Amino acid sequence: MSLADFRRTFSQTPDLDRLRISSTFLKDPSKKILGIFWGVNQVKLKDMPEIRKQFANERLSRMIVVLQGSLATQTHKKLKDLFPFKVETFQITDLLVNITKHVLKPKHEILSEEEKQKLLNKYIVEDR
Numbered sequence: 440m441s442l443a444d445f446r447r448t449f450s451q452t453p454d455l456d457r458l459r460i461s462s463t464f465l466k467d468p469s470k471k472i473l474g475i476f477w478g479v480n481q482v483k484l485k486d487m488p489e490i491r492k493q494f495a496n497e498r499l500s501r502m503i504v505v506l507q508g509s510l511a512t513q514t515h516k517k518l519k520d521l522f523p524f525k526v527e528t529f530q531i532t533d534l535l536v537n538i539t540k541h542v543l544k545p546k547h548e549i550l551s552e553e554e555k556q557k558l559l560n561k562y563i564v565e566d567r
Contacts (some may be wrong), residue, residue: 455507470500476531477504483511494522504528515535 440448449458453476463506473494494502495538501524510528518526528536538544549557 447510464500471498472501472503473497474503474505477506477508479508481509481511482506482514483513484517487514487517491521499524501525501527505531505534507531 455476455478458476461471464470464472502522504526507526509530515528516526555566
C-alpha cells in the first residue's frame with residue numbers, strides 16, 4: 440500500500456481503533472495474521488486483559504503490534520504468556536525508515552573464494 444493509498448483509506452490522522460490490517464498466510468490460508476496500532480500511552484500489564492478480550496474471537500496465528508507509545512517492561516516479558524499466539528512488537532519510529540533502501544547502506548557484493556578465505560583468516564573464523 441502506497442502512502443497516498445494509506446492516506447485515502449485512513450485519512451491524514453487515522454483512528455487507531457479502525458487501523459487494523461488483517462491477512463492470511465499464503466501457504467496456509469487457515470492461519471490469520473493481524474497488524475494493529477496502539478496509541479501514545481504506555482501499555483501496562485493491567486491493560487492486557489481488556490486488550491486480550493478484543494482479540495479473543497479472532498482465531499489468530501500471529502499478531503504484529505505497532506506502538507506509538509511504549510510497552511512496559513513487565514508487559515513485554517509476559518506477552519508470550521498472555522496470548523495463545525505469537526505477538527511481535529515494534530516502535531513506530533523504527534518503521535519510519537526503510538533501512539534496506541537507506542543511502543548510507545553499503546552496496547553488498549559477492550566475494551570470490553579468495554576474498555572469502557582472506558576475510559575468514561582475518562577474523563579467525565571457520566566456514567561451516
